[in-house]
Amino acid sequence: xxxxxxxxxxxxxxxxxxxxxDEDELxxxxxxxxxxxxxxxxxxxxxxRLAYLIVAIAVLVWAGIGGAIWxxxxxxxxxxxxxxTASSSAPxxxxxxxxxxxxQPFDRARSSVQYERLDESxxxxxxxxxxxxxxxxxxxxxxIGGWIMQLREAGVQVCWRVALHKVGEADFTxxxxxxxxxVREVLDELCRCDRRYRWEWMAGSExxxxxxxxxxxxxxxxxxxxxxxxxxxxxxLQAHAYVYGTFGFDPPKGYGSLLYWPxxxxxRQITVRDYLNLSVAQYDGMTWTVDAQGHLExxxxxxxxxxxxxxxxxxxxx
Numbered sequence: 001x002x003x004x005x006x007x008x009x010x011x012x013x014x015x016x017x018x019x020x021x022d023e024d025e026l027x028x029x030x031x032x033x034x035x036x037x038x039x040x041x042x043x044x045x046x047x048x049r050l051a052y053l054i055v056a057i058a059v060l061v062w063a064g065i066g067g068a069i070w071x072x073x074x075x076x077x078x079x080x081x082x083x084x085t086a087s088s089s090a091p092x093x094x095x096x097x098x099x100x101x102x103x104q105p106f107d108r109a110r111s112s113v114q115y116e117r118l119d120e121s122x123x124x125x126x127x128x129x130x131x132x133x134x135x136x137x138x139x140x141x142x143x144i145g146g147w148i149m150q151l152r153e154a155g156v157q158v159c160w161r162v163a164l165h166k167v168g169e170a171d172f173t174x175x176x177x178x179x180x181x182x183v184r185e186v187l188d189e190l191c192r193c194d195r196r197y198r199w200e201w202m203a204g205s206e207x208x209x210x211x212x213x214x215x216x217x218x219x220x221x222x223x224x225x226x227x228x229x230x231x232x233x234x235x236x237l238q239a240h241a242y243v244y245g246t247f248g249f250d251p252p253k254g255y256g257s258l259l260y261w262p263x264x265x266x267x268r269q270i271t272v273r274d275y276l277n278l279s280v281a282q283y284d285g286m287t288w289t290v291d292a293q294g295h296l297e298x299x300x301x302x303x304x305x306x307x308x309x310x311x312x313x314x315x316x317x318x
Contacts, residue, residue: 133182145162157285160287
């Protein structure tokens with residue numbers, strides 16, 4: 001029932017007018033207490049009017065409460081229906097949005113860091129001399145990691161992004177078909193034997209990258225800072241590369257730790273990989289390895305370690 005119906009009912013009740021004015025009066029006494037005077041007697045007509053008025057007020061109250069409850073229930077049902085409609089249309093809307101807004105890949109052409117590769121069309125006269133240096137190639141079989149360590153021991157600054165492999169899966173091992181070869185031939189053979197990898201080098205340097213994927217090519221934008229410890233560079237990279245047991249602990253103290261070595265970068269539109277390459281390029285033979293889970297390890301030849309410690313021998317370490 002609507003509230004207006006209740007109001008109408010009250011009006012009708014109050015408009016009741018009995019024609020019979022000769023009905024007997026009913027005496028109603030409110031109290032027999034001596035201190036109270038007797039109540040004025042009410043006629044049957046007045047009693048009926050009062051009864052109808054009470055009923056009408058009750059109906060009016062019921063109509064108001066019931067109407068409010070029904071209105072709230074109907075609003076709830078409409079909200080649920082609207083929510084269901086929005087949920088069902090959300091995937092389509094998201095797909096339409098994704099289709100209309102294409103994510104732009106990193107534009108290497110805008111970066112100040114460039115890379116070079118060798119292929120059949122490469123000009124032999126423009127190949128860096130260090131790629132034509134001969135290095136030994138042991139006859140025993142090794143994993144890709146074993147061969148990269150062999151290259152590093154031979155003086156090649158090889159940085160490595162490790163391919164993902166299943167837990168418990170044995171490393172793929174292979175032997176090279178020669179006892180001695182040029183650096184670029186060894187790198188070509190490694191990537192031919194293990195097709196998960198490709199290699200290239202940072203232009204203007206001797207830093208080689210052996211890569212299983214492009215996950216480290218996450219853009220960082222322009223990067224410029226004066227010399228700071230590698231440890232304090234880690235927050236710039238932690239979404240993509242991290243070092244076990246660093247954050248939340250005291251930073252390394254002393255040049256015995258590679259994370260204590262200072263680096264300086266001024267570059268335009270670079271990625272995480274560029275950041276790492278620019279850092280290690282500042283030290284002879286220094287390299288990085290990032291495994292499939294993002295764990296970062298730094299390494300450097302002992303001669304480089306000794307040279308860094310000697311260079312800063314008189315520096316007061318806090």
